[in-house]
Amino acid sequence: MNKDIYLSNSLGGKKEKFVPIKKDQVGMYVCGPTVYDDPHIGNARPLVIFDLLFKVLKCKYGSKAVTYVRNITDIDDKIIKSSKEKKIPISDLTKSITKKFHTDCDYLICESPSYEPRATENIKLMIEMISDLIKSNFAYESEKHIYFKVKNFKDYGKLSNKNLEDLIAGSRVEVSENKKNPEDFVLWKPSKDDEPFWESPWGNGRPGWHLECSVMSKKYLGDTFDIHGGGRDLIFPHHENEIAQSICANKTKNLANYWVHNGFITMSKEKMAKSQGNVLKISDFKSNYNGQVLRLALMSAHYTQPLDWNNKLMNECYKTINKWYDCYSPTNKKILIKDEDLQPLYDDLNTPGYLANLHKLYIKAKDGSLKDKELFTIACNFIGLLRQPKDQWDKFKKEKLSLSEKEISEKINDRNKAREDKNYKLADKIRDELLDKGILIEDKDGKTTWKIK
RNA sequence: GGUAACGUGGCGGAAUGGUUACGCAGAGGAUUGCAAAUCCUUGUAUCCCGGUUCGAUUCCGGGCGUUACCUCCA
Structure with a gap:
């Protein structure tokens, strides 16, 4: 098969023919979870979508030609907050959520990516990248914080179609006395006594959000790679900041050539998000639905479109x-x-x-x-x-039944007796009762069989 | 306020400058004690107003509406 692959590229906002940097090699980086809370259906969408893209790319370029990297962010303010709320040590929390995440991936029949690096395993590389950015005057230190100097990167806002003036005018950017400019974002921050920390030239601290993706994509895929994926809501500020850091640190023109973003899962047409309080955990579906059902549901609309879950x-x-x-x-x-x-x-x-x-x-x-x-x-x-x-699909259905097979065949015998007596009222009543419990009766060739609806 | 996306039959949801998506539901029929299941048949929908065109649902402009991002979010 020698057909071309096309992708909707958020960078430029158009559908484009996919041409990899190297002819027979494809690199794809997808933003994975920040492991602070149970994965929900909204998280499931990119899992399935980029699993599909991985499969399609392998189909065209060969199974060994595609490198799929999906990170796990296991240090972040949200994790620290969640750990305090749940009164669980951070490492226990991140381990258990990571485990749940992997269980959910299996449930959704997603294959493992080629690499799944963790932020905490790459702090050294983050410190190196920050040092490079300071050296080249794209970052500055202020009160033990390191900030990225957005003004020095002229292409800032290209992915999200934003310009600096609007951002500042919006004044929704985090205000901090330490920043030289309100639009600057943090690369490194000092840790409080009860927070995890790593040694750095700027004191004991921890990395800002965004940075792990810049560092880990570089580690596995190089300074510029083919595809970067994630949910729409990551376009700003996450991906915009990733681009700024990476391009300035690596001195390249581009971080990724194709930016692929999936639309949201909605509930009654409103975005499913933790901040909205309308999230459905993936694990909540396990007792009632085979994972294939969710997988199919997640594929029922085009990935760029919103998908209403019901x-x-x-x-x-x-x-x-x-x-x-x-x-x-x-x-x-x-x-x-x-x-x-x-x-x-x-x-x-x-x-x-x-x-x-x-x-x-x-x-x-x-x-x-x-x-x-x-x-x-x-x-x-x-x-x-x-x-x-x-039989595994059927087994799943059987587990949901409230009647045993023996009870079912007894009911069917009762019904057939009633039919012989021409007591059709009773026969129909039994049939409807069984149907209520999910048992479907079929009379065929003089025999009665049943199956699960 | 700024920036985007979207508006298709009863519902979900693709595609497309001129002809058919597809699924679910519905209708009619076969079958059946009646059903179910199954099979057969059946659907002429593209928010509004202009423009381009021989022709627009599709391209362009305007309007209306919905949603999202601009703060953590997949």
Whole structure:
């Protein structure tokens, strides 16, 4: 397959043909979690979206050609605050949230990135980058704080379409007596007695937000790399500041050539965010839904669009996967997905377009040959669906049942007796009762079978 | 106030300068004791006003509306 990949580039605001810096090598950096609280559905979207992009890139460039780096930020003001609130030592908190995050990734069927560096393991490199920035007059020290001097970087605001005057006029920037200018942001700050610290030329302290991404992307992908991803809300200030730091420290023109940002998950059309108090934890879904259902739901809209999260969406996705399992036919054969079927994914990760193709392949597979079913299964597998054996999917459904199989067959016997007696009122009552409990009865060829709705 | 995104049938959601998305729901039919499941059939929608064009839902301008970012947020 030699089709081009297109991506919506936030830098410039247009869909562009993807051309990697090196012909047969792709580097992608995605902002991972700050591990201070349980991951929620909003966090799940970039996990699934960039997992898909990883798969598509590997499909085109080869599985070894793509380096996917996703950081874990394990030192930050939010973590310190959360640790105090929860009365848990910081390292315990970050370890347990990181573990939960990985469990959630598995639940959503996301494969591991190539590297998953932690901020606290790279403090030395951060200090080096700060020193470079001070030397080249892009940063200054003030009362044991180091600030980035935004005015000295003329391209500041290019990604987020902001200019300095507006930012200052907005005056929502954090005011601090130590700053020379209100728009400056902190690279290093002193730690209080009860806060974690690292030794530095400017005293014991800790890094500002933003810096870990600049340092770790450089470490694994170089000064300039291909794709940088994350949620829309990171565009400003996080990515803007990353760009400023990296370009000034590395003396390059660009940090990443393609900036890819996913839209938000909303609840009743309003952004799902901790500050709004309307977050749904990923783990809350585990008892009721197989992770594939969430994964499909997260792919049901284009990644740049907002996605409203509700029960109807979940139910539709559940029904779709349940239906698709009828054609589940795993195989070790190498069956290639047709270019025309794959094409929507190459075109800016158009997941709804690909899902439409899957529906078409399903219809073909349903009455088709084994090979059609195998192709359909492989096409689902490509985006991380139908990877679990069917009995695992059924098992999950059975766990939710309130009736035992024995009770169900007793009810069915009762109903069939009633039918023989032509007591259809009773028969229908039993059937409806079972349906209420999620058991679907089918009379076929004189036999009655049941399945879980 | 500044900066963006979006506005498609009952709902969700793609695409597109002239013809079909797709899914769910609904309707009709086959089947059935009745159902369910399944199968078959069925949908002519692009916020408003101008402009460009032979032709715009699609491009351009204006308006209205919704949302987001400008403070931590995926």
